[in-house]
Amino acid sequence: MTSLELARWQFGITTLYHFIFVPVTIGLAFVCAYCQTRWYRSGEEHWLRATRFWGKLLLISFALGVATGIVQEFQFGMNWSDYSRFVGDIFGAPLAMEGLAAFFVESTFLGLWIFGWGRLPKGVHLACAWAVAGSTALSAYFILAANSWMQHPVGYEMHNGRPRLTNIFDVLFNSTAIYAFVHTMLAALLTAGILVTAISAWHLRRGTDGAVFGGSIRLALPLVAVAGFLQFFVGHFDGILMTHQQPMKMASADAVFETKEGAGLSLFAIGDFKSNPEGLKRNVEVPNLLSYITTGYPRGEIQGINNINAEYRAKYGPGEYAPVVAVVYWTWRAMIGCAVLMFLLGAYGAWRARRGKLEGSRRFLTLCVWAAVLPFIASLTGWAFTEMGRQPWVVFGLMKTHDGDSPSVSTAEVLITLVGFTLLYGALAVVAGRIFFKTARKGPDAEGTAEEPGKELALAY
Amino acid sequence: MRDYTTLQVIWFLLISVLWIGYFVLEGFDFGVGMLMRTVARTQAERRAVLHSIGPVWDGNEVWLIVAGGATFAAFPQWYATLFSGFYLALFLILVALILRNVAFEFWGKGDTERWRTRWEWAIVGGSFVAALLWGVAWANIVHGVPIDAHGEYTGTLFTLLKPYALVGGLATLTLFLAHGAIFLSLRTTGEIEHRSRAVAARVAPIAAVVVIGFLAWTLINQDGIEVFSAICAIVAAVLVVAAAALPGRPARAFAATSGAIVFLFVALFADLFPNAMVSTTNPAYSLTLNEAASSHYTLSVMTVVAVVLVPVVLLYQGWTYWVFRKRVTAREPAGGQPAGT
Numbered sequence: 001m002t003s004l005e006l007a008r009w010q011f012g013i014t015t016l017y018h019f020i021f022v023p024v025t026i027g028l029a030f031v032c033a034y035c036q037t038r039w040y041r042s043g044e045e046h047w048l049r050a051t052r053f054w055g056k057l058l059l060i061s062f063a064l065g066v067a068t069g070i071v072q073e074f075q076f077g078m079n080w081s082d083y084s085r086f087v088g089d090i091f092g093a094p095l096a097m098e099g100l101a102a103f104f105v106e107s108t109f110l111g112l113w114i115f116g117w118g119r120l121p122k123g124v125h126l127a128c129a130w131a132v133a134g135s136t137a138l139s140a141y142f143i144l145a146a147n148s149w150m151q152h153p154v155g156y157e158m159h160n161g162r163p164r165l166t167n168i169f170d171v172l173f174n175s176t177a178i179y180a181f182v183h184t185m186l187a188a189l190l191t192a193g194i195l196v197t198a199i200s201a202w203h204l205r206r207g208t209d210g211a212v213f214g215g216s217i218r219l220a221l222p223l224v225a226v227a228g229f230l231q232f233f234v235g236h237f238d239g240i241l242m243t244h245q246q247p248m249k250m251a252s253a254d255a256v257f258e259t260k261e262g263a264g265l266s267l268f269a270i271g272d273f274k275s276n277p278e279g280l281k282r283n284v285e286v287p288n289l290l291s292y293i294t295t296g297y298p299r300g301e302i303q304g305i306n307n308i309n310a311e312y313r314a315k316y317g318p319g320e321y322a323p324v325v326a327v328v329y330w331t332w333r334a335m336i337g338c339a340v341l342m343f344l345l346g347a348y349g350a351w352r353a354r355r356g357k358l359e360g361s362r363r364f365l366t367l368c369v370w371a372a373v374l375p376f377i378a379s380l381t382g383w384a385f386t387e388m389g390r391q392p393w394v395v396f397g398l399m400k401t402h403d404g405d406s407p408s409v410s411t412a413e414v415l416i417t418l419v420g421f422t423l424l425y426g427a428l429a430v431v432a433g434r435i436f437f438k439t440a441r442k443g444p445d446a447e448g449t450a451e452e453p454g455k456e457l458a459l460a461y
Numbered sequence: 462m463r464d465y466t467t468l469q470v471i472w473f474l475l476i477s478v479l480w481i482g483y484f485v486l487e488g489f490d491f492g493v494g495m496l497m498r499t500v501a502r503t504q505a506e507r508r509a510v511l512h513s514i515g516p517v518w519d520g521n522e523v524w525l526i527v528a529g530g531a532t533f534a535a536f537p538q539w540y541a542t543l544f545s546g547f548y549l550a551l552f553l554i555l556v557a558l559i560l561r562n563v564a565f566e567f568w569g570k571g572d573t574e575r576w577r578t579r580w581e582w583a584i585v586g587g588s589f590v591a592a593l594l595w596g597v598a599w600a601n602i603v604h605g606v607p608i609d610a611h612g613e614y615t616g617t618l619f620t621l622l623k624p625y626a627l628v629g630g631l632a633t634l635t636l637f638l639a640h641g642a643i644f645l646s647l648r649t650t651g652e653i654e655h656r657s658r659a660v661a662a663r664v665a666p667i668a669a670v671v672v673i674g675f676l677a678w679t680l681i682n683q684d685g686i687e688v689f690s691a692i693c694a695i696v697a698a699v700l701v702v703a704a705a706a707l708p709g710r711p712a713r714a715f716a717a718t719s720g721a722i723v724f725l726f727v728a729l730f731a732d733l734f735p736n737a738m739v740s741t742t743n744p745a746y747s748l749t750l751n752e753a754a755s756s757h758y759t760l761s762v763m764t765v766v767a768v769v770l771v772p773v774v775l776l777y778q779g780w781t782y783w784v785f786r787k788r789v790t791a792r793e794p795a796g797g798q799p800a801g802t
Contacts, residue, residue, distance in 0.1 A: 063566035067559040077544025088537020089755045096534035099527035100770045111516035168762045406545035408613040417552045435570045
């Protein structure tokens with residue numbers, strides 16, 4: 001493999017790994033802040049115990065997210081120095097803003113929240129929880145604005161062969177960024193909702209701590225249902241936006257090779273596994289549905305991969321402008337499939353909860369436990385889709401990925417760091433996973449102990 | 462001859478402030494980390510040591526992340542040359558920081574002595590490697606490394622391990638160690654406080670010798686005398702001697718080590734200015750701030766953001782130190798059930 005391929009693998013592995021923890025942290029931060037608000041308002045102890053229990057899981061996820069997050073910032077310069085030189089005038093700004101506006105708040109107030117139990121006034125302490133939750137969302141916004149600029153560059157002019165920032169607000173309020181942000185926040189809430197559902201269901205099946213877990217699951221199931229429902233709309237309009245901004249990505253997601261009117265929605269397709277197989281071997285589709293979803297008309301025109309390729313060759317020069325269609329096609333479907341399953345589970349569960357039939361069904365509770373894998377598959381395939389679907393571009397229309405890696409870094413060096421990070425991350429996954437399961441199984445602190453003086457240690461170390 | 466703009470100077474100063482803030486704050490975190498097995502013997506004592514930095518270490522580390530982000534935003538060419546050039550050194554620093562970060566969280570999550578010992582060593586080792594390598598890295602940046610006409614680093618990891626840079630690494634290592642020991646003698650009670658004072662009394666003189674040696678070498682390396690850099694170096698030398706001379710007054714000694722870190726790095730940054738990266742291959746290949754900088758517009762935008770946000774950050778981080786100003790005491794948890802598990 002070349003150093004370019006190794007660097008791409010490294011970016012994929014470290015970024016997807018990092019993103020296991022991001023939605024858990026964002027989602028659980030909001031869950032904790034909400035539970036603590038309920039406790040603050042009602043004084044009911046089970047909300048306090050719920051806050052502290054979900055808080056422990058939040059901290060494990062947060063620790064891993066922070067530790068792997070530094071790599072994210074460093075590797076642009078380390079592995080992608082030509083990319084960094086090219087985009088620095090624009091791309092660095094949201095990264096620096098993320099640090100200044102969000103990371104400082106997040107880390108400082110999390111420290112205050114962890115160690116502030118019994119030391120800070122209750123209202124101030126609650127405000128710290130919301131500051132943490134708010135800053136996780138803010139940090140997501142800035143980093144998505146940076147990523148969205150790679151998907152759909154705006155607010156720049158070319159100067160000496162490099163994009164130069166002309167309007168920061170165009171970058172921060174990029175339509176792509178706004179959709180990506182709402183989409184990601186809903187995904188984070190879905191992730192936390194499903195996780196809380198799964199862990200609560202595991203305990204409810206054993207009959208442990210009905211007050212904490214009964215309350216938590218009744219919060220989580222409707223959250224999953226609502227967030228899942230909204231996600232369909234956001235996803236739909238995001239897809240339409242993407243059809244305009246990155247038609248090749250959407251054509252690949254739907255495996256449409258030739259431009260046609262009245263395109264069907266492909267349910268299952270097989271083709272050669274390469275960048276652009278130029279056609280399909282098998283395709284099962286619902287007639288006209290894709291045209292209807294995308295354009296609003298059953299006979300609407302859908303751009304095909306081969307046609308876009310021809311157009312781009314005329315515009316950008318010779319080359320292959322399609323991503324690996326099979327990857328884009330299947331990651332897109334995996335993401336949507338998981339989202340549908342999560343929504344159905346949430347809606348059905350919320351309905352059962354309303355009718356008071358939640359704890360009764362062991363089968364449903366078991367289903368809830370297994371559902372825990374869904375949000376992770378959805379997030380990881382979603383990012384694989386977004387990033388792989390943009391290829392061969394690293395910045396759409398401006399720079400190709402193969403022009404972005406570091407000239408001064410040798411193949412051996414990239415290999416060392418790739419192997420190093422992969423082994424380290426793998427070992428951490430085992431340890432963190434075991435701690436996470438152990439903490440989740442152990443359940444909340446015993447009743448009546450949550451407010452003992454000095455108990456703040458339990459949430460810390 | 463002036464070939465840089467006011468905004469570029471402002472951003473060079475701001476990035477210097479971010480790095481210096483990082484080293485003053487995380488400096489004692491590194492020291493505390495390296496000493497956690499030395500000054501604390503029991504589980505309760507080690508928990509107390511962790512708690513002395515528990516609420517703040519993560520916020521301290523964000524100074525590094527922001528320094529990196531600010532360099533990317535304000536001087537993308539600097540960021541690209543430095544990070545791709547110091548590739549394996551940064552990889553080692555990243556591994557050290559990752560292990561140390563997760564160890565803080567994992568330490569209390571297991572029941573066995575073996576488990577805790579393992580993560581204690583991750584904290585000790587991670588802090589040691591990072592404290593050493595940051596000094597090596599900055600000594601190299603200031604002294605210069607082989608860089609070609611395209612601004613690309615042409616050395617290897619071993620190019621960075623020259624004697625001057627290793628002395629720089631020892632300087633930050635010993636200084637952070639003393640800084641952390643003094644921090645602990647301010648923030649803990651009982652046995653931990655005693656042992657920390659003893660360590661500080663032994664380490665601070667060593668730090669003074671190494672830091673002064675490194676500063677002297679830095680000044681000798683300069684072409685002619687850079688007056689401002691030399692003055693800062695002298696102030697840093699006086700402060701690090703003062704820290705060594707004040708073993709009985711931890712508050713003053715802590716102010717002295719903090720000041721020594723500040724002036725040590727101001728001397729280095731002043732030496733570096735107006736370059737971002739110095740080329741030892743050919744002085745003409747050195748990357749100046751002007752060549753490395755983002756456009757005027759980007760720097761203006763970032764200046765507004767920094768002017769608004771940095772004071773706010775200082776305010777609430779300062780407040781955190783105020784909230785947790787009480788000394789931490791090693792407490793055996795009631796009922797024999799360790800509180801952290």
